[in-house]
Every structure is written in C-alpha cells, then in structure tokens.
Amino acid sequence: GESVGLHLPTLSVQEGDNSIINCAYSNSASDYFIWYKQESGKGPQFIIDIRSNMDKRQGQRVTVLLNKTVKHLSLQIAATQPGDSAVYFCAENPDNAGNMLTFGGGTRLMVKP
Amino acid sequence: EAGVVQSPRYKIIEKKQPVAFWCNPISGHNTLYWYRQNLGQGPELLIRYENEEAVDDSQLPKDRFSAERLKGVDSTLKIQPAELGDSAVYLCASSPWLADTGELFFGEGSRLTVL
Numbered sequence: 001g002e003s004v005g006l007h008l009p010t011l012s013v014q015e016g017d018n019s020i021i022n023c024a025y026s027n028s029a030s031d032y033f034i035w036y037k038q039e040s041g042k043g044p045q046f047i048i049d050i051r052s053n054m055d056k057r058q059g060q061r062v063t064v065l066l067n068k069t070v071k072h073l074s075l076q077i078a079a080t081q082p083g084d085s086a087v088y089f090c091a092e093n094p095d096n097a098g099n100m101l102t103f104g105g106g107t108r109l110m111v112k113p
Numbered sequence: 114e115a116g117v118v119q120s121p122r123y124k125i126i127e128k129k130q131p132v133a134f135w136c137n138p139i140s141g142h143n144t145l146y147w148y149r150q151n152l153g154q155g156p157e158l159l160i161r162y163e164n165e166e167a168v169d170d171s172q173l174p175k176d177r178f179s180a181e182r183l184k185g186v187d188s189t190l191k192i193q194p195a196e197l198g199d200s201a202v203y204l205c206a207s208s209p210w211l212a213d214t215g216e217l218f219f220g221e222g223s224r225l226t227v228l
Contacts, residue, residue, distance in 0.1 A: 032215050034214075041221070042221050042222075043117070043204055043219030043220050043221050043222050044156065044217075044219045045219070046214075049215065093215055100169070101158075102158075103157070104155050105154055105155050106153070106154065106155050
C-alpha cells in the first residue's frame with residue numbers, strides 16, 4: 001500500500017553543522033505534511049508543517065522543503081545542537097479529511113559534540 | 114496549560130492478563146487519538162474519536178482491544194487478553210476540532226511490556 005518512508009534510519013552530524021533529514025511519500029493525494037521530533041521516553045512534538053501549495057516553509061532554525069514532483073520532503077536544521085538529538089518523523093495527511101496523520105518510520109539524529 | 118496526560122507510564126504484565134490505559138486530553142480538544150508505536154517505528158493509528166464517537170477504528174484489533182470515551186473527554190484503551198506482540202508504547206493525542214494546523218498534541222505514552 002501507499003506509505004510514508006524515510007531514506008536514512010540514522011544520521012550523525014557534528015554540533016554546529018546543518019542537518020538534512022529526508023522523507024519520501026507515495027500518496028499523491030496527500031496535501032499536508034508535518035515533521036515531528038521525538039526524544040527518548042517522550043511523545044512526538046510538532047516541529048513544522050507545510051501544505052502542498054507551498055515549496056518551502058521556515059521556522060526557527062528549521063526549514064521544510066516539499067518537492068511534489070518527486071514526492072519528497074526534507075527537514076533542514078541549521079546549526080545543529082546536542083538538544084536536537086532525537087528521532088524525527090515525517091507524517092502526511094493522506095486525504096485531508098480531518099486530522100488523520102500517517103507516520104513514516106523515523107530517522108535518528110545523533111549530534112556529536 | 115496542561116498537555117495530554119497518560120497513565121500509567123509503564124506497565125509490565127504477563128501474557129493473557131488484561132491491561133488498561135487512561136488518557137486525559139487537552140481541555141477543549143474534541144478529537145482524541147490512540148496510536149501504537151512499536152520499537153523503532155512510527156506511530157500507527159488505532160482509533161480516533163470525535164467527542165464521544167469513534168469515527169475511525171479500522172485499525173483496532175477488536176477481538177482483544179476496546180476503547181471508550183464516554184463523556185467526550187477522558188478515554189480508556191483496554192487490551193484483554195494481552196499477547197506478547199502487544200508490547201509497545203501506546204500514545205494518546207488530541208487536537209481541536211477546527212484548527213489552523215493539523216498538529217496533534219501527544220502525551221508521553223504508556224509503555225507496555227508483555228512477558
């Protein structure tokens with residue numbers, strides 16, 4: 001079936017570098033996407049979202065890019081900090097019918113001091 | 114404002130025993146979700162409530178899982194009897210009915226270990 005997936009299960013970066021976490025989706029009907037951060041022992045926390053009528057959206061130190069042509073989503077974290085170490089999930093709303101989110105498998109970001 | 118509250122945080126039981134999880138959503142949030150998260154995977158939806166009505170329970174294993182949200186606020190998820198494969202983190206989330214974003218607000222989860 002159609003699902004959201006991630007390219008890399010683990011990403012290791014040096015503190016201060018930029019991080020890029022990728023996500024592929026296959027449901028062309030999806031028009032809303034969210035990135036969540038999940039620290040160990042905690043529930044997922046909202047980072048940033050983007051609708052399909054946008055290509056890019058920026059937050060504080062984070063940027064989400066959406067490429068609808070290749071069904072690709074990425075999360076960029078600028079000046080990565082130790083506190084950014086967590087598992088990151090992309091999620092899609094496959095039919096825009098209410099708040100229904102389908103999550104991908106997650107990428108673990110490890111920040112080296 | 115308090116976030117989504119779940120209890121217990123941890124539960125260890127033997128297989129075939131029953132277990133129940135409780136969730137108190139953010140005040141005013143009409144929609145409540147139960148997700149299951151297996152180790153190393155993303156959350157998977159079990160059931161979604163709009164107020165007290167279950168509007169999507171297609172992924173809930175109804176032979177052993179049940180859920181209720183009697184007054185449209187707190188919710189309980191029950192497993193009876195538990196199986197080894199039920200070991201996971203059970204996440205509750207809530208969201209307002211009309212929201213600017215599709216953000217779900219998650220609790221910290223209830224980690225279940227079935228021995």
